[in-house]
Amino acid sequence: MSAINKLYTLTDFLEVLDRTQNGPVCTQDEWNKKIIPRTVKEKVEEYHLRGTFDPENLINRDDSLADEFWKAGFSMAVEAGMLCVDTERRILFTEEELENALKSAPSELILGTGKDRVRMLHRMPEDRYPIITLFGNFGTPYDEELGPAVTAVALQSRAVDGCNSPGSPLTIHGRDIKAGTPYEVLGGMHEVQLGKAGARMAGRPGVTMQGASGVEATSLAYLGTYGTSKGSDPEGDVIPILPMTCLKTSYYLLNKTALIYNAGGIAQVSHYSMIGGYSGGPEGCAVSAIASLILCCAVHHADMPFGTVFDARDYGGSSRETLWSNSIAVQAESRNTKTLPGTSTGNCIAGPCTDMILYELAVQGIGHSVSGASYTLGLRPRMGRYPNYIGVIENWFAGETCKASCGMSRNDANEIVKSLVKKYEDRMEKPPQGKSFRELVDLRTLKPSKECFDVYNKVKKELIDLGVPL
Amino acid sequence: MGINYLYVINKKSTTNMVSKGEILEELSNSVISYDEDAVKKWAKEALDFGVDPREAIVEGLSKGIKAVGEKFHKLEIFLPEVMLAADAMKTGIGILEEKMLEKEKEEMKKNKVVIGTVVGDIHDIGKNLVSAILSVNGFEVHDLGTEVSPIKFVEEAKKMGGGTIIAMSSLMTTSRGYQADTIKRLEDTGLRDKFFVMVGGGVVNPEWAKKIGADGYGRLMDDAVVVAKKFFEERPKLPLKEPIISE
Numbered sequence: 041m042s043a044i045n046k047l048y049t050l051t052d053f054l055e056v057l058d059r060t061q062n063g064p065v066c067t068q069d070e071w072n073k074k075i076i077p078r079t080v081k082e083k084v085e086e087y088h089l090r091g092t093f094d095p096e097n098l099i100n101r102d103d104s105l106a107d108e109f110w111k112a113g114f115s116m117a118v119e120a121g122m123l124c125v126d127t128e129r130r131i132l133f134t135e136e137e138l139e140n141a142l143k144s145a146p147s148e149l150i151l152g153t154g155k156d157r158v159r160m161l162h163r164m165p166e167d168r169y170p171i172i173t174l175f176g177n178f179g180t181p182y183d184e185e186l187g188p189a190v191t192a193v194a195l196q197s198r199a200v201d202g203c204n205s206p207g208s209p210l211t212i213h214g215r216d217i218k219a220g221t222p223y224e225v226l227g228g229m230h231e232v233q234l235g236k237a238g239a240r241m242a243g244r245p246g247v248t249m250q251g252a253s254g255v256e257a258t259s260l261a262y263l264g265t266y267g268t269s270k271g272s273d274p275e276g277d278v279i280p281i282l283p284m285t286c287l288k289t290s291y292y293l294l295n296k297t298a299l300i301y302n303a304g305g306i307a308q309v310s311h312y313s314m315i316g317g318y319s320g321g322p323e324g325c326a327v328s329a330i331a332s333l334i335l336c337c338a339v340h341h342a343d344m345p346f347g348t349v350f351d352a353r354d355y356g357g358s359s360r361e362t363l364w365s366n367s368i369a370v371q372a373e374s375r376n377t378k379t380l381p382g383t384s385t386g387n388c389i390a391g392p393c394t395d396m397i398l399y400e401l402a403v404q405g406i407g408h409s410v411s412g413a414s415y416t417l418g419l420r421p422r423m424g425r426y427p428n429y430i431g432v433i434e435n436w437f438a439g440e441t442c443k444a445s446c447g448m449s450r451n452d453a454n455e456i457v458k459s460l461v462k463k464y465e466d467r468m469e470k471p472p473q474g475k476s477f478r479e480l481v482d483l484r485t486l487k488p489s490k491e492c493f494d495v496y497n498k499v500k501k502e503l504i505d506l507g508v509p510l
Numbered sequence: 511m512g513i514n515y516l517y518v519i520n521k522k523s524t525t526n527m528v529s530k531g532e533i534l535e536e537l538s539n540s541v542i543s544y545d546e547d548a549v550k551k552w553a554k555e556a557l558d559f560g561v562d563p564r565e566a567i568v569e570g571l572s573k574g575i576k577a578v579g580e581k582f583h584k585l586e587i588f589l590p591e592v593m594l595a596a597d598a599m600k601t602g603i604g605i606l607e608e609k610m611l612e613k614e615k616e617e618m619k620k621n622k623v624v625i626g627t628v629v630g631d632i633h634d635i636g637k638n639l640v641s642a643i644l645s646v647n648g649f650e651v652h653d654l655g656t657e658v659s660p661i662k663f664v665e666e667a668k669k670m671g672g673g674t675i676i677a678m679s680s681l682m683t684t685s686r687g688y689q690a691d692t693i694k695r696l697e698d699t700g701l702r703d704k705f706f707v708m709v710g711g712g713v714v715n716p717e718w719a720k721k722i723g724a725d726g727y728g729r730l731m732d733d734a735v736v737v738a739k740k741f742f743e744e745r746p747k748l749p750l751k752e753p754i755i756s757e
Binding site for chain 1: 588593630638684
């Protein structure tokens with residue numbers, strides 16, 4: 041792994057830590073109820089963004105609008121900063137410091153090792169360079185004995201560049217894994233080893249992997265695996281760091297940035313703004329998503345920053361508000377930085393082996409690809425709530441759709457997404473549960489069932505008919 | 511039938527005459543606009559006017575908070591406004607209940623909820639959504655924040671009194687075990703039949719609720735309200751053999 045032009049320094053990070061100790065005091069309550077909503081509202085008004093959400097057109101096609109959102113997001117990042125919840129102090133930056141943080145983030149990365157390496161580049165809207173697809177089991181709990189198979193099946197498709205996460209084994213050798221205990225330390229290593237075994241079964245031993253993201257809760261899982269001889273490999277693997285909505289971090293999370301300075305490696309820093317939450321509606325969420333990308337670089341020294349949006353009403357990523365908000369945020373980020381902005385393709389409210397989950401993945405993936413995301417990750421059927429309801433052939437479909445959309449015009453993408461949304465939105469209140477991994481995969485041959493292929497082929501044909509070059 | 515009026519000196523020092531109906535409407539509107547100062551003012555006016563405090567709560571504050579809930583569902587307002595409106599309502603209740611008899615206070619506050627995100631988990635937005643929506647629906651919610659230990663859940667519930675709901679949120683697979691630990695602590699301290707235990711959060715589902723012996727499970731924020739209402743309406747003997755599920 042190598043990050044090209046990465047310029048962050050330990051001195052800068054120590055300065056961040058100093059600000060967690062000495063920055064202005066602000067309670068979480070004040071932050072949630074006043075600072076964030078007030079700043080978002082002010083920026084939406086100041087930059088004349090109110091009412092720009094267009095529920096009939098879900099992929100933004102107006103570059104100047106994206107640039108106005110960028111200005112609003114940058115201004116919010118300067119004024120709000122990020123809150124350290126442990127010390128209840130604001131980590132504030134000057135405009136110049138934030139500009140330097142963005143310049144310090146890499147514009148190119150090599151992920152994975154050996155022949156499984158992939159190159160990630162900064163992309164622009166409608167860019168033909170392929171988006172990097174990191175799919176697998178994004179945090180859904182599963183029976184530990186399924187571990188290697190879950191990853192191995194996801195990696196059977198070359199449209200999947202890397203494994204976002206091996207997922208969350210429910211147990212280690214039959215014992216529950218509990219946050220903040222030695223079980224978490226051991227569970228993190230267990231998750232990594234299950235994932236690595238799956239990658240070897242798929243014939244892709246050097247593929248990049250997020251490691252212990254399914255098990256980790258307090259950073260102990262990562263501290264126990266990253267850079268150890270049998271754990272995650274800083275040469276090829278990624279540490280995910282997830283600041284909390286909205287613009288909040290903690291010492292658990294900062295521990296992981298510190299770990300990168302000790303062990304080397306790469307930080308994928310994800311922040312979600314939520315429709316209906318502290319940032320308000322689609323316009324406000326786009327502004328705070330942009331601010332979060334900037335602050336993920338400044339606070340956590342993100343190599344792969346990620347400021348994106350999902351919906352507090354159903355925790356999914358496929359509502360009209362979410363699709364539009366993500367589209368404008370990613371376009372703003374890709375047009376105004378040389379960083380590697382990421383997105384999530386896969387907060388799906390439907391379950392595996394349904395046409396609805398494939399529509400959800402298609403609208404998200406197409407939107408992110410044409411808007412200029414450098415990478416995307418997923419996936420989480422039924423929002424990860426039901427153990428063993430894990431993506432199977434859906435990972436392949438998501439990877440293929442994302443790749444096929446690169447180079448597509450935003451106009452064409454918008455028309456396709458509009459058609460697809462109509463195919464599922466009336467089912468969002470009562471989404472189909474789908475089927476579990478054991479029901480869908482032959483655990484001896486690791487082949488998905490005929491039922492999986494039937495749904496996959498049906499929806500794939502519909503996408504081809506709509507103009508997606510699959 | 512005569513109409514009672516109260517002469518009110520407003521900020522501009524002009525004298526206005528208001529009726530009981532107008533006071534109740536102002537209380538409601540003050541909650542809708544999450545104006546805590548206005549809530550204080552109109553709650554005091556209500557008492558001066560002789561409005562029954564319970565009526566001021568039910569016909570004034572509660573109507574306002576119900577309207578807030580409706581606006582939130584239509585995405586006309588968002589979580590921070592709901593939280594501020596809930597705060598304003600609590601302030602109003604605090605003023606009005608000073609003039610209530612102890613028995614009346616207990617009557618008004620019988621639907622109590624202690625809520626928090628379990629230890630090992632610092633995520634708060636899902637819990638805050640549920641906390642706000644329960645307040646909007648008339649429950650007295652005591653929010654313990656994030657990283658709440660089983661001991662703290664139990665001790666805080668004891669302070670609120672028997673019949674309180676303990677509502678626990680968890681986003682992480684590895685933290686949801688602390689929901690089970692809280693139930694175990696209730697069992698081990700002989701308190702399991704005193705409290706209704708409700709669970710939710712990103713990795714929580716009906717099977718988990720059944721496995722750990724919870725009394726209720728709600729998938730989304732409105733589901734939490736459905737479960738809590740059902741408990742308070744029916745007051746079943748605890749613990750339940752099967753949890754009340756809403757999804």
